[in-house]
Amino acid sequence: MPELPLSPADLHAVLAPLPAARPLPARAYWDEGVLAFEQAEIFGRSWVCVGREDEIARPGEWLLAPLTPAGVVVLRGADLEIRAFHNVCRHRAATLLDGACGRLSQLACPYHGWTYELSGALRAAPHAPPGFDRGAHGLLPARAGALLGFLFVTLDPGAPSLESALGDAPPWLTRPELRSLRRGRRVEHEVAANWKLCVENFQESHHFPRGHPALERLTPCGDAVSWGRGGPWLGGIMDLAPGAETVSTSAGRGARPLIVPEAERRRVRDAMLFPGLLTSLQPDYLLTYRLTPRAPDRTLVVADTYFHPAAFTPGFDPADVFAFWDAVNREDRAICERQQRGLRAPGYAPSTYAMVEDGVHAFDRMVARRYLSALGARTR
């Protein structure tokens, strides 16, 4: 049974109805024990998004997911099945693959040359003793699957199926057309802040007027409405301001086709999948941010932008989208890092949620419930 690094009283204070609730204590954002607990009990027990299904479309294509220090290899088998393995040789534990992604026909350890099939089975083990059981020394598997065009991995052998764990997704992400979106760009950055601060920042828009004046002009925060069904997804819906076609430096979408139904073209819909996938569906593109905690005060963010496949014509130039979000993401990074520094001030203690922070509260409740259920404590 893991030791609880936060007190049950603090956790129950988060679970109270919003006007009476108290945010998570400051140490939840900087304590090493908290992160170790969250790695084991939150990230280690959830289905975690590791990319899009088409990143490993062909047999032998693989990507390396940063779910553990060694990484988890997610690959497409010769039989087109999606599989995941710990990136660790069964001989003497050298890591197998380097880099972000690639394609191969077998996995070969760079140390002494043990080789593995795409199925994970051990093919060759040079100088193994007579009678060595190759069948018992395949790569260590993790569970993997695809849903809504995304790839997921869980390190928990006892986790419910992917479909039952994540099935109740926001309706705007379940349209089959979205599975064929194509990635226009990937950027990665590190934020010097706890991963939960990054999610909380995403979960509210009342920092827009001060934090993102340009974004506030296109999607005013006064129109924001929260969405949730009690599962691991939380959402938020905003309307585009009059005259704006999309969120970009030009406020126009040029020749980019819509990726939402015509009737939805004036809406922006955000969704967070607990714990670390943030999505934002714009009329003509989808943004995703995958968060991986690196340290209590450091978070890796992988940000992808997807467009309709028909957008990729010779003149396709989404610089107006990229420039807009680069600026917004810089602004969010700065504010989260400012908050991270403040959380270490002696005597600081959390006060209250603003009444428009129901999305932040809903996320913090998910965190608090995971803590309490990890201990088998009763939650309200």
Ligand code: FES
């Ligand atoms: S550690 Fe991989 S072959 Fe020895």
Ligand SMILES: [Fe+2]
């Ligand atoms: Fe923001």
